[in-house]
Amino acid sequence: MTIETLSENKSFGGIQGVYKHTSSETGTDMTFAVYVPDCKAGTKMPVLWYLSGLTCTHANVMEKGEYRRFCAEHGIIFVAPDTSPRGEDVPDDDAYDFGKGAGFYLDATQEPWATNYRMRSYIESELPDVIAANFPVDMDRQGIMGHSMGGHGALTIALRNPGRFRSVSAFAPIASPMNCPWGDKGLPRYLGDDKQLWREYDAVALIEDGARLPDLLVDQGRADNFLEEQLKTPLLDQACSKAGIPATIRLQDGYDHSYFFISTFMGDHIAWAAERLNT
Amino acid sequence: MTIETLSENKSFGGIQGVYKHTSSETGTDMTFAVYVPDCKAGTKMPVLWYLSGLTCTHANVMEKGEYRRFCAEHGIIFVAPDTSPRGEDVPDDDAYDFGKGAGFYLDATQEPWATNYRMRSYIESELPDVIAANFPVDMDRQGIMGHSMGGHGALTIALRNPGRFRSVSAFAPIASPMNCPWGDKGLPRYLGDDKQLWREYDAVALIEDGARLPDLLVDQGRADNFLEEQLKTPLLDQACSKAGIPATIRLQDGYDHSYFFISTFMGDHIAWAAERLNT
Numbered sequence: 001m002t003i004e005t006l007s008e009n010k011s012f013g014g015i016q017g018v019y020k021h022t023s024s025e026t027g028t029d030m031t032f033a034v035y036v037p038d039c040k041a042g043t044k045m046p047v048l049w050y051l052s053g054l055t056c057t058h059a060n061v062m063e064k065g066e067y068r069r070f071c072a073e074h075g076i077i078f079v080a081p082d083t084s085p086r087g088e089d090v091p092d093d094d095a096y097d098f099g100k101g102a103g104f105y106l107d108a109t110q111e112p113w114a115t116n117y118r119m120r121s122y123i124e125s126e127l128p129d130v131i132a133a134n135f136p137v138d139m140d141r142q143g144i145m146g147h148s149m150g151g152h153g154a155l156t157i158a159l160r161n162p163g164r165f166r167s168v169s170a171f172a173p174i175a176s177p178m179n180c181p182w183g184d185k186g187l188p189r190y191l192g193d194d195k196q197l198w199r200e201y202d203a204v205a206l207i208e209d210g211a212r213l214p215d216l217l218v219d220q221g222r223a224d225n226f227l228e229e230q231l232k233t234p235l236l237d238q239a240c241s242k243a244g245i246p247a248t249i250r251l252q253d254g255y256d257h258s259y260f261f262i263s264t265f266m267g268d269h270i271a272w273a274a275e276r277l278n279t
Numbered sequence: 280m281t282i283e284t285l286s287e288n289k290s291f292g293g294i295q296g297v298y299k300h301t302s303s304e305t306g307t308d309m310t311f312a313v314y315v316p317d318c319k320a321g322t323k324m325p326v327l328w329y330l331s332g333l334t335c336t337h338a339n340v341m342e343k344g345e346y347r348r349f350c351a352e353h354g355i356i357f358v359a360p361d362t363s364p365r366g367e368d369v370p371d372d373d374a375y376d377f378g379k380g381a382g383f384y385l386d387a388t389q390e391p392w393a394t395n396y397r398m399r400s401y402i403e404s405e406l407p408d409v410i411a412a413n414f415p416v417d418m419d420r421q422g423i424m425g426h427s428m429g430g431h432g433a434l435t436i437a438l439r440n441p442g443r444f445r446s447v448s449a450f451a452p453i454a455s456p457m458n459c460p461w462g463d464k465g466l467p468r469y470l471g472d473d474k475q476l477w478r479e480y481d482a483v484a485l486i487e488d489g490a491r492l493p494d495l496l497v498d499q500g501r502a503d504n505f506l507e508e509q510l511k512t513p514l515l516d517q518a519c520s521k522a523g524i525p526a527t528i529r530l531q532d533g534y535d536h537s538y539f540f541i542s543t544f545m546g547d548h549i550a551w552a553a554e555r556l557n558t
Contacts, residue, residue: 010502011539066345068542223289260290263347 053148105153221255330429384432500534
């Protein structure tokens with residue numbers, strides 16, 4: 001549970017910190033960012049998890065996400081983990097969409113990945129304990145959100161852990177890794193050929209198999225180059241409709257896959273979370 | 280006047296662009312960023328210049344400055360130039376605070392710097408013509424702001440060009456390069472030993488010599504490591520008081536020199552500009 005402070009900067013009245021700890025799940029040091037709004041001593045605040053996309057670390061959303069203004073306004077702690085294990089001894093791949101920076105929030109079962117690539121257990125179990133032990137969080141009020149691969153992560157983690165998250169939202173999530181090239185490439189290498197196991201890491205399949213969310217907000221840019229081939233938003237829309245999950249899926253004209261898009265709608269997503277966390 | 284588009288992304292309803300052109304002043308290609316809010320065809324909007332600090336390019340404020348929300352709200356075009364000439368043939372220095380990334384918004388007179396290091400003329404004359412020719416700007420409504428070395432740039436350019444800028448503000452400006460180590464190092468190498476010339480590049484000296492601003496907003500973090508030795512905010516405060524320049528100089532508890540500080544107060548500075556540009 002020991003964490004090392006790498007940096008702390010005052011911002012919007014609170015503290016944006018970057019911390020490091022040794023993860024038993026990944027077998028590596030892991031870095032994460034936490035924003036804690038200003039609050040009275042003894043106050044416990046709700047916590048909003050943000051899972052990042054391919055190639056990202058904790059730093060992308062910290063630098064470009066424009067969330068602090070809204071977290072300060074609503075009194076919400078914002079946690080941004082890394083997207084994969086890191087380090088010289090961690091197996092990797094030359095591609096941007098597999099290996100380091102591309103952990104897909106799963107527990108790999110195949111070698112050489114199985115030892116370190118345990119981002120599911122890291123995000124679902126280990127890091128929450130670290131956050132609970134070190135920050136003024138009310139763990140009964142959690143929300144989760146993410147972008148692209150991190151949208152996939154947010155959706156699948158929320159679907160597999162019913163009741164844990166009062167709010168769930170995503171920017172341009174990978175709706176169904178089993179039905180896109182990113183998943184076709186990554187799932188067999190991380191998980192082997194048993195497609196039943198893949199279904200635990202596919203939001204659409206989890207919904208088909210009976211998992212539910214209280215409701216859902218998704219923003220998706222219509223000018224996103226990945227929309228048609230990789231993200232498959234319509235599959236998520238259909239699955240939610242069929243399952244009766246109230247999903248607000250907004251297609252935004254002219255917006256792409258970048259943080260210029262995410263930052264535009266971050267305020268809406270944090271307001272969505274605040275409505276569900278601060279009541 | 281030809282500019283090349285390097286990227287354009289929709290953000291907060293407008294377009295964040297990055298452009299390149301060949302500068303006759305610096306003798307190099309120069310990159311700059313422009314944010315244009317959504318507007319009716321034919322509308323001309325005021326323009327707000329943002330000059331960045333040591334080591335920065337156009338990208339730092341574009342990624343971390345959190346200005347687009349407010350520029351969209353107030354209908355203001357935001358221009359972020361680079362801080363120095365760039366390129367393999369441009370003379371440089373190993374230090375972060377001299378040479379590339381450290382143009383100090385001056386026209387160098389000393390070799391080997393004089394050929395390329397002409398950021399004063401570039402920002403005062405050449406780039407405004409490029410902006411006027413390529414974007415829907417109303418050049419009768421200009422404001423200027425900057426951070427650190429860019430705060431020095433904003434103040435000195437505004438002081439030397441009375442009437443051009445309706446609004447002037449700065450984050451943690453270098454108030455008096457003639458009275459700090461950054462200036463002690465850079466001014467003689469760029470400008471030679473004639474201290475009369477140095478006074479054109481020192482806000483406090485310009486005010487002492489009779490230059491004036493309509494008014495001024497400055498935010499300065501009290502936890503800024505550079506405050507005492509390099510920034511010398513009290514000298515600016517004293518000079519404004521003596522000259523009768525209405526200066527709102529706010530010392531902000533706990534804030535440092537970073538974009539975590541700048542982004543916190545960016546909304547205030549754009550509101551300050553909007554009051555003066557949109558009337």
